[in-house]
Amino acid sequence: MPKYHDELDAVLRALADPTRRAVVERLAKSPAVVSELAAPFSMALPSLMQHLRVLENAGLITSQKQGRVRTVSLRPGALDVLHLWLGEQRTPAERHADRLGIHLARTDRKET
Template sequence: MPNYSAEVDAVLRALADPTRRAVVERLAKSPAVVSDLLASFSMTLPSLLQHLRILEDARVITSNKQGRVRTVSLRPGALDVLHLWLGEQRTSAERQADRLGIHLARATSKEN
């Protein structure tokens, strides 16, 4: 079992806040300029920047500044570590049930 608990912890901490989850949901659609993000949330710029910093420190988002415009985007594969961790947490009973379901589906399709 790979040891990436620090990464998982950082991502889970970053996503524990509803505002940060909303930011991630928004950025999943497309990158956004910080000022556009700010218009979507009822908070001050310093508060939004603090949320963005936490997401960036957890390596969930990236930011790029050109002139006075900062654009943030969801980092490709940023949530893969959670997917892997959750997959490892599945119980053997769930895996057995999955295998049984696949077996039954194949058996049913062979009969038809």
Template sequence: MVRCVPNHRDELDGVLRALADPTRRALVERLAQSPAVVSELAAPFPMALPSLLQHLRVLEDAGLVTSEKHGRVRTVSLRPGGLDVLHLWLAQQRTPAELAADRLGTHLARYVPEER
């Protein structure tokens, strides 16, 4: 089983810290649908724009989102692969029993009973 190497552990810690906040999770869920301009992202949240920008900064520092500015408009999008380190870590936490059950399921899925 592959273990998280130290640099990936720091990356994982940053992702988990970023996703610990419900506002940031909501932003990630929204951005999973499509990129959005900051004003559109801010609309559903009862907070000042600087507070929302701070949340976006945390997500960007964790490598989960990217943004680009065109004139006065900033567009934010999910960074492809940003959640990969979390996915890898979660996969490593699966128990041997879960892995054995997966192998059994794969084996049984290949078995097709003969029609009578």
């Protein structure tokens, strides 16, 4: 079991919900205020705030409050633990194929 399994578990639990995945996809484009994030969903604002709390507890997002406006951002590197874990799950054949693709691309560039 990897050393980062608690962090990975939290990220996977947070991303298991389609609403939270949609929020992360939206925040990948740019930070947004909570009311803007809530617009596409047919749920009460407190329900969305619960989703945001789960994402924040998992370390995926950060939020800042200025006056009455709360702005939410995707935390830089937040998905790195997931990327690392997925990379470890790849089969040796996939890794070899990737290296072959890189080698062929370099060879093709040298020939042109």
